[in-house]
Amino acid sequence: MKRDGACNSLWQDTTQNFNGKKIVVNPNQVFDVIIAGGGITGITTGLLLQKAGKSVLIAEAQSPGFGTTGGTTAHLNTFFDTPYNTIQKKFGDDNAKLVAKAARQALEFIKRNVEEYQIDCGYQQLPGYLFSQDEKQSKELEDILKASQGCNVECSWSEHLPVFIPFRKVLQFDGQATFHPARYLMALAKAFENAGGVLLENCRITDVEELESGNKVTSNLGSFTSQNFIYATHIPPGVNLLHFRCAPYRSYAIAVKLDQQAAYPDALVYDMCDPYHYYRTQEIDGELYFIAGGEDHKTGHEENTEACFRRLEAHIRKFFPVKEIVNRWSSQYFEPTDGLPYIGHLPGHPGNMYVATGYGGNGMIYSAVAAITLTDMITGGESEYEELFDPNRIKMVAGFSNFVKEAADVVGHLVGRAILPSDKLGELADMAPGEAKVVKYEGQRLALYKNENGKIFALNSACTHIKCEVAWNSAEKTWDCPCHGSRFSYKGEMLTAPARKDLSPVEIRKEEKV
Numbered sequence: 001m002k003r004d005g006a007c008n009s010l011w012q013d014t015t016q017n018f019n020g021k022k023i024v025v026n027p028n029q030v031f032d033v034i035i036a037g038g039g040i041t042g043i044t045t046g047l048l049l050q051k052a053g054k055s056v057l058i059a060e061a062q063s064p065g066f067g068t069t070g071g072t073t074a075h076l077n078t079f080f081d082t083p084y085n086t087i088q089k090k091f092g093d094d095n096a097k098l099v100a101k102a103a104r105q106a107l108e109f110i111k112r113n114v115e116e117y118q119i120d121c122g123y124q125q126l127p128g129y130l131f132s133q134d135e136k137q138s139k140e141l142e143d144i145l146k147a148s149q150g151c152n153v154e155c156s157w158s159e160h161l162p163v164f165i166p167f168r169k170v171l172q173f174d175g176q177a178t179f180h181p182a183r184y185l186m187a188l189a190k191a192f193e194n195a196g197g198v199l200l201e202n203c204r205i206t207d208v209e210e211l212e213s214g215n216k217v218t219s220n221l222g223s224f225t226s227q228n229f230i231y232a233t234h235i236p237p238g239v240n241l242l243h244f245r246c247a248p249y250r251s252y253a254i255a256v257k258l259d260q261q262a263a264y265p266d267a268l269v270y271d272m273c274d275p276y277h278y279y280r281t282q283e284i285d286g287e288l289y290f291i292a293g294g295e296d297h298k299t300g301h302e303e304n305t306e307a308c309f310r311r312l313e314a315h316i317r318k319f320f321p322v323k324e325i326v327n328r329w330s331s332q333y334f335e336p337t338d339g340l341p342y343i344g345h346l347p348g349h350p351g352n353m354y355v356a357t358g359y360g361g362n363g364m365i366y367s368a369v370a371a372i373t374l375t376d377m378i379t380g381g382e383s384e385y386e387e388l389f390d391p392n393r394i395k396m397v398a399g400f401s402n403f404v405k406e407a408a409d410v411v412g413h414l415v416g417r418a419i420l421p422s423d424k425l426g427e428l429a430d431m432a433p434g435e436a437k438v439v440k441y442e443g444q445r446l447a448l449y450k451n452e453n454g455k456i457f458a459l460n461s462a463c464t465h466i467k468c469e470v471a472w473n474s475a476e477k478t479w480d481c482p483c484h485g486s487r488f489s490y491k492g493e494m495l496t497a498p499a500r501k502d503l504s505p506v507e508i509r510k511e512e513k514v
């Protein structure tokens with residue numbers, strides 16, 4: 001299974017490539033729904049719609065799970081990064097209860113899928129524990145308990161914490177769950193095809209034109225038409241209001257084997273640091289793996305992403321008897337400005353174009369909520385969650401103006417097509433193998449990477465979305481854009497929207513002697 005970076009996730013290494021049907025689409029066929037993106041949102045939504053009698057085409061630019069679904073740590077929770085006390089304050093009591101209801105419905109929906117399709121994904125129901133380590137956190141925990149119980153979320157104080165980390169207070173949430181996200185995804189993709197859906201891999205959508213009724217969708221594999229269109233690409237491509245209402249973040253995860261069987265927690269556990277750490281166990285093919293995550297930061301805002309892994313590893317070794325590191329990987333998520341995801345009509349497109357994004361660190365549950373909500377909207381014209389998650393809602397909250405400023409700050413970094421004389425390379429690229437940097441050459445800014453064999457890859461450093469300057473991610477060997485999260489390989493290939501195009505290469509020429 002392929003992913004969008006150099007690090008392999010535990011899921012990748014334990015999942016077969018998707019082996020889908022080879023389908024030739026009749027160019028005259030009009031689909032009820034076309035979905036861009038074969039991650040957990042796109043495939044779950046596609047399956048629900050197909051089962052509801054709609055004809056669905058899913059276009060995946062790479063292969064299923066290539067993006068964040070293959071890099072999640074797959075926590076299935078009834079509580080979120082934005083706690084219920086914050087949701088109550090921003091959205092009111094009734095809406096906080098509705099969020100809790102959506103979470104419960106999503107969890108039950110995932111469980112039903114596992115049972116119905118008999119998915120071998122190690123699905124397990126477990127309690128979750130959130131613990132405080134100082135007085136301020138304990139006070140916050142009290143507020144979280146009160147608000148969660150007010151939203152009918154099952155939780156209570158616990159004397160017990162299933163990891164050996166010092167704590168003050170512990171809140172226990174019942175009815176949480178874990179699973180192997182990639183195996184779950186592949187099984188749903190198969191079910192989607194078996195239900196008559198069309199899943200095209202390596203199908204990159206390059207344009208969507210809204211017609212009087214429906215959409216004309218252009219891709220590298222040809223043109224298709226549909227009544228409805230859904231962007232399930234984690235963030236929509238192009239330029240949209242949502243790029244100013246979501247901020248990209250990167251999170252780190254490590255999977256290890258522990259020395260003592262008893263040290264594997266039989267639960268999901270979270271501290272309250274900022275950013276917080278999270279711990280859980282996953283059984284795969286009879287083997288136990290301990291997974292820990294954290295060290296989150298805004299995309300492109302950490303100079304040394306390798307150091308994030310080192311800090312996370314040091315943290316794990318402090319509290320757990322590590323025998324062997326098995327996998328380490330990172331992935332990107334989008335934080336919404338007001339704390340809730342955006343699911344529904346794409347801003348600026350009130351008709352039949354939809355989007356789901358801004359899940360924060362709760363993508364497994366919110367992807368199921370998105371599938372349920374979008375399916376109800378498309379098949380029945382409405383959903384009880386439509387207003388709550390409306391991407392067109394206006395909530396001017398702290399942080400919003402910063403997002404806009406960050407984008408505006410860097411527009412000046414536009415660079416044009418560059419030619420780099422080869423004899424300048426040595427001078428500019430005083431780099432060790434494996435190193436990368438952005439350099440200035442004759443008023444232009446270039447993104448340079450030297451591979452392990454000493455070959456230099458030179459690119460224009462202006463992101464092809466709206467021209468912010470990309471930053472090097474040494475751990476994943478990618479160029480990441482700090483503004484809206486577009487990501488590119490060191491060769492410049494576009495890996496992650498909202499950009500639609502590759503970074504342009506810089507031509508390296510031998511200077512002519514006259």
Ligand code: FES
Binds near residue numbers: 464465466468
């Ligand atoms: Fe928007 Fe790069 S992602 S400018």
